[in-house]
Amino acid sequence: MKSERRRLWLAAGLVGAGLVIVAASVAMALVTAESEPVPAALVPDSLTSTQSAPIAAAVPVEVPDVVGEPLAQAEAVLATYFTVERREAATAPADAARTVLSQSPGGGALAERGSVVVLTHAPGSEPAQVSTAPAVVAAASSAGKVVVIDAGHQRTSDQRPEPLGPGSSETKMRVTGGTTGVSTGKPEYVFTLELSERVRKRLEAAGVKVVMVRTAHDVSISNAERAQKANAAGADLFLRVHADGNTDRSMRGLSTLYPAKNSWTGPIHDESLAAAKVVHAAVIKSSGAKDRGLSARGDLTGFNWSKVPSCLVEAGFMSNAEEDALLVSDAYQEKLAAGIAAGVLTYLGKD
Ligand SMILES: [Zn+2]
Secondary structure, eight states: OHHHHHHHHHHHHHHHHHHHHHHHHHHHHHOOTTSOOOOGGGSOHHHHTTSHHHHHHHOOEEOOOOTTSBHHHHHHHHTTTOEEEEEEOSOOOGGGTTBEEEEESOTTOEEOTTOEEEEEEOOSOOOGGGGSOHHHHHHHHHTTOEEEEEEOOOSSOEEEEEESSTTOSOEEEEEOOOOBOTTTOOBHHHHHHHHHHHHHHHHHHTTOEEEESOSSSSOOOOHHHHHHHHHHTTOSEEEEEEEEOOSSTTOOOEEEEEEOOOTTTHHHHHHHHHHHHHHHHHHHHHHOOOEEEEEEESSOHHHHTOSSOEEEEEEEETTSHHHHHHHHSHHHHHHHHHHHHHHHHHHHTTO
């Protein structure tokens, strides 16, 4: 009797876990970077109400490596996702005042949002350079850098196949039209170009050379070709601008995608992640958008063909009536552009 009941609970538990996994994969499949929204008919009714919650809460975040950083800077970097606990070491090398000696969990580990990262730091007084205004430093050293901006999608989709990455037998559609604003009716390809132009103005004002993948809607440029434009330009960053759509109209918020490590993206993974982190933090701060975090993607042609660091901002959900209305407004686009540009300048200025 007892063991029967236990078996039943075990079975119920397994089914439950299975549902969460299915819900998570359905939600991931609905992200519209490069692809058309999945028709509502493909989403089982029982799953629609659980799509957003498990994704937002359960996706772990990569812990940044802050060993060797000044303590205050390390805390600022970690504060986006984690709770920081300080521990002062009894002794440390003379030149290590207030820098992080070790961290737990270590850099690169995956941890839940809001979890504690313990920083063991050297004793001593705060080094002077912590108070340096980062924006000014960034602007000075980003002059002469090249950023290629890809305003996602185009008016007419091109459903012919192209390889998922160089030499791949797996293919994806060359380029799609993207999603459409549920209340405004604005196509994603119009929004992405509007926002991209605003980012371009700000970067150019800071002395960055900007190359636009497209400046018109009636073009035919596949996702692989967009990446190749960035490669040809020798871009310091290939910045991709998109918006999301989902059959669950309650979903909203901003996420930033970067290339997962695969056979093509190994050389650009670390730099892309570094760019994604600073761009994401800056645009969340400037826009006040709901933070959907960073997401590593190995299935995006535009990443897999890129030989330069790349990240993709999914600026919000055009399938959410409220966010759709925000996304088309000049004021909100300016907030988004200010954050994206500030993040890019910070990234470019770091070396
Ligand atoms: Zn898109």
